[in-house]
Amino acid sequence: MIRLFKQYVPNAVLLLGLLDLIMLGLAAEAAWSLRASQIGQVPTPFTTRLPQIATFIVVLHIAMVAVGVYGAQALQSLRFATARLLVSVSLGGLAQSALFFLVPTLGLWRSTLLYAMALSVVFLLALRILLGKTLGHQVFKRRIVVLGAGQRAQRLKHLAQRPGAAFVVVGYVSMSEANRVIPEAIARDAIYNLADHVVLLNASEVVLALEERRNALPLKDLLRIKTTGVHVNEISTFLERETGRVDLDSVNPSWLIFSDGFSSSRMLSSAFKRLFDIAASTVLLIVAAPLLLGVAIAIKLESKGPVFYRQRRVGLYNQGFDIVKLRSMRQDAEAPGVAVWAEKDDPRITRIGRIIRKLRIDEIPQAWSVLKGEMSFVGPRPERPQFVDDLEQKLPYYAERHMVKPGITGWAQINYPYGASIEDARQKLEYDLYYAKNYSPFLDLLILLQTVRVVLWPEGAR
Known part of the structure; x- marks a missing residue:
């Protein structure tokens, strides 16, 4: 995930958003070229209409964000994405028309705007058809190792199985839990060097999901993992980032006190x-x-x-x-x-x-x-x-x-x-x-x- 203005954006969503910006720009330029050829206008350099094309891109992209084009459902279902794209392009076109009325120099010709809207739908849908399920592929997902094999680890397992999940669990390590519910978890005693084990799994993050942390934190293991460059996270912080909410089942007062947030510099x-x-x-x-x-x-x-x-x-x-x-x-x-x-x-x-x-x-x-x-x-x-x-x-x-x-x-x-x-x-x-x-x-x-x-x-x- 990429963190932008304190908010985490999945890599797949960020990539799709950047590609959509390119598609919108191509649609606007193709629409202008098509209309210019229809009326016999001599082509002019691209830079002469850059403000109008940039405005078109920004307005339509804002509309796409507003109607949920980048939501989990839209990323998983082409039919759902098509409906949201049609609505967003329509709303963006209306907003563009209103903006053109207020600031004429930033607007495209009305006929060009209609062409650009139609081409935008075609280009954006073609992009999604071309990518197919690539955006949900594991190459875009973070690989995590879970330390724990109890109910908290099972919650992470279920979360990873949800459509649109931004991570995949590549290993579970049982830390001597009394109530073990992850059968595939490897016992900590069976691993000679936990840091090497994490590196061999090519994990980018380790999540601590112990049922009881009191006198049970594997501090030496966590320190060695941290020094290998692998990120170490506590389950409350991990769930906050992945779900967009503070998980009341795992959070405790000390986490709220010492974690980032509730900044007074506002x-x-x-x-x-x-x-x-x-x-x-x-x-x-x-x-x-x-x-x-x-x-x-x-x-x-x-x-x-x-x-x-x-x-x-x-x-x-x-x-x-x-x-x-x-x-x-x-x-x-x-x-x-x-x-x-x-x-x-x-x-x-x-x-x-x-x-x-x-x-x-x-x-x-x-x-x-x-x-x-x-x-x-x-x-x-x-x-x-x-x-x-x-x-x-x-x-x-x-x-x-x-x-x-x-x-x-x-x-x-x-x-x-x-x-x-x-x-x-x-x-x-x-x-x-x-x-x-x-x-x-x-x-x-x-x-x-x-x-x-x-x-x-x-x-x-x-």
């Missing part, structure tokens, strides 16, 4: 985040005003009650605040003072409410809370006090998610469907802790882009 990035929140929330409220007015009329016509409703939530440092949302349920949806999880096909949701929940329109008024500084556009979703009190008792480290400002969208929202149970809350907490630990403006940008995918394919909306 003054500049926090100031930038706040400026973005103010500008974006102001623009969103102004642009969405006609839409909100239309939805408000529809809500009023369908059912009695207020158009908006206020609900108490827990924010930064456990401070309470009220969020404003468009009402999507009946006015009598909850008894006074009783908080109830939303369910699948919840009968309390109105017909208009079901639509605005699917499209996330009911969330737009929360931009007012963003403008006031109680929320951010990106961050963990704020929960109701009744749920927070219960979850803090049942889930470790739940209070730590309140160390960052809550948001309208977040890392958990783009990676996990809507949940209405303790187990769902646990899964989302792992993503929220990852965000709090690894925050960066780049991660915020990635979440905002990926929110487009969630809106277009709202599998988890309730």
Whole structure:
């Protein structure tokens, strides 16, 4: 994996992304050449249209990232990739047209843009057909050796077998576990020199997956492995990198304290985040005003009650605040003072409410809370006090998610469907802790882009 702005990018995804940039550039240049030949224009040097082609590449590539072209499913299924490519190129074309209206010098001719979009689909699909399953081949996967043969080692085994896994386990070493569940593991006593064994397996990383570390760390072995140039990782750090979440089953307080993350040197990035929140929330409220007015009329016509409703939530440092949302349920949806999880096909949701929940329109008024500084556009979703009190008792480290400002969208929202149970809350907490630990403006940008995918394919909306 390559680390970019604190985020790990699989080698296969990085390679495909670079090749896609080349394909988009070739499509734009071929489209211009085709259109120029049709109208009899004399060819000009490539550099004369470099700004327009570069703009085309950047806009379409951003659209591809936004709709999930580089997700695991798109890398494994050509049919899935085709659907995402068609949507991304269409959205990119619309964005390019809007940009051309605002800055005419950066746009391609309309006919050239259509040609470029069509050729982009052809070139990008041809690239994926040509590569086939090459991107999932072991040559692009990191080779790891697991020290351990218990339940933790088995978790790594299952993770390596998932489609799109970025690593392959080339060996297991049993470290005298009482409950051994990996039959192919080699006993440590059967290996004369563990460092030589790792090198012979051509491993690039060793993951420590012991069930009990107290007085069981093979420090001499780990030191020798480290000096051979092989990376040594603890299972919590490894799972965080591979899954994009903090694994509550393996993590402990000392790991949270001593591992990278939760940096305090965020003054500049926090100031930038706040400026973005103010500008974006102001623009969103102004642009969405006609839409909100239309939805408000529809809500009023369908059912009695207020158009908006206020609900108490827990924010930064456990401070309470009220969020404003468009009402999507009946006015009598909850008894006074009783908080109830939303369910699948919840009968309390109105017909208009079901639509605005699917499209996330009911969330737009929360931009007012963003403008006031109680929320951010990106961050963990704020929960109701009744749920927070219960979850803090049942889930470790739940209070730590309140160390960052809550948001309208977040890392958990783009990676996990809507949940209405303790187990769902646990899964989302792992993503929220990852965000709090690894925050960066780049991660915020990635979440905002990926929110487009969630809106277009709202599998988890309730």
